[in-house]
Amino acid sequence: EAGVAQSPRYKIIEKRQSVAFWCNPISGHATLYWYQQILGQGPKLLIQFQNNGVVDDSQLPKDRFSAERLKGVDSTLKIQPAKLEDSAVYLCASSRQNLGNTIYFGEGSWLTVV
Amino acid sequence: AQSVTQLGSHVSVSEGALVLLRCNYSSSVPPYLFWYVQYPNQGLQLLLKYTTGATLVKGINGFEAEFKKSETSFHLTKPSAHMSDAAEYFCAVNEAGGTSYGKLTFGQGTILTVHP
Numbered sequence: 001e002a003g004v005a006q007s008p009r010y011k012i013i014e015k016r017q018s019v020a021f022w023c024n025p026i027s028g029h030a031t032l033y034w035y036q037q038i039l040g041q042g043p044k045l046l047i048q049f050q051n052n053g054v055v056d057d058s059q060l061p062k063d064r065f066s067a068e069r070l071k072g073v074d075s076t077l078k079i080q081p082a083k084l085e086d087s088a089v090y091l092c093a094s095s096r097q098n099l100g101n102t103i104y105f106g107e108g109s110w111l112t113v114v
Numbered sequence: 115a116q117s118v119t120q121l122g123s124h125v126s127v128s129e130g131a132l133v134l135l136r137c138n139y140s141s142s143v144p145p146y147l148f149w150y151v152q153y154p155n156q157g158l159q160l161l162l163k164y165t166t167g168a169t170l171v172k173g174i175n176g177f178e179a180e181f182k183k184s185e186t187s188f189h190l191t192k193p194s195a196h197m198s199d200a201a202e203y204f205c206a207v208n209e210a211g212g213t214s215y216g217k218l219t220f221g222q223g224t225i226l227t228v229h230p
Binding site for chain 1 (some may be wrong): 118148150155156157158159160163204206217218219220221222223
């Protein structure tokens with residue numbers, strides 16, 4: 001079974017520029033998550049999708065971050081304009097719909113804002 | 115809101131020694147609990163999880179954890195450390211209820227160092 005795919009793996013941009021990350025979840029997984037992991041901290045949920053609908057985006061900085069999951073499969077996370085404090089690993093994850101099911105993570109997209 | 119506290123941001127052990135990584139949680143409902151491992155420059159890999167049933171849970175690579183409701187703990191152990199166990203370990207709780215069930219809340223992580 002193929003895992004969660006993410007791209008690009010690494011990105012360096014200047015502050016105020018924009019960046020987009022792509023995620024393809026495990027086939028059949030209805031729930032998709034984007035987490036932000038700042039160096040030295042645990043991952044923090046940015047947004048959770050159920051199929052193509054948003055069920056939790058309470059921690060997403062909506063003035064600069066946006067995410068979509070068209071057709072309930074792939075997802076894109078965009079940051080515009082980027083700030084220095086956005087330097088982090090952006091982890092995409094997916095799971096089946098039921099509570100307690102394992103959440104599978106991709107390898108992450110590493111963002112450095114200079 | 116649920117939370118997770120991992121006691122000790124760094125743990126150092128000798129190869130062959132017992133590994134004990136501590137995790138305490140707060141939850142107003144029965145939690146689902148997870149341990150993930152993260153190797154350098156990689157994503158998170160599930161070690162083990164507790165949902166219901168037996169409170170002693172066995173995972174991959176010889177790790178196990180015990181859910182103790184009275185102590186609100188879910189400590190991770192391994193009888194004998196191996197050099198390949200060096201990584202960062204995260205404890206997480208699954209929030210139940212509402213529309214965002216399934217969301218994981220993570221602890222801050224514990225870096226495990228294994229000395230020869």
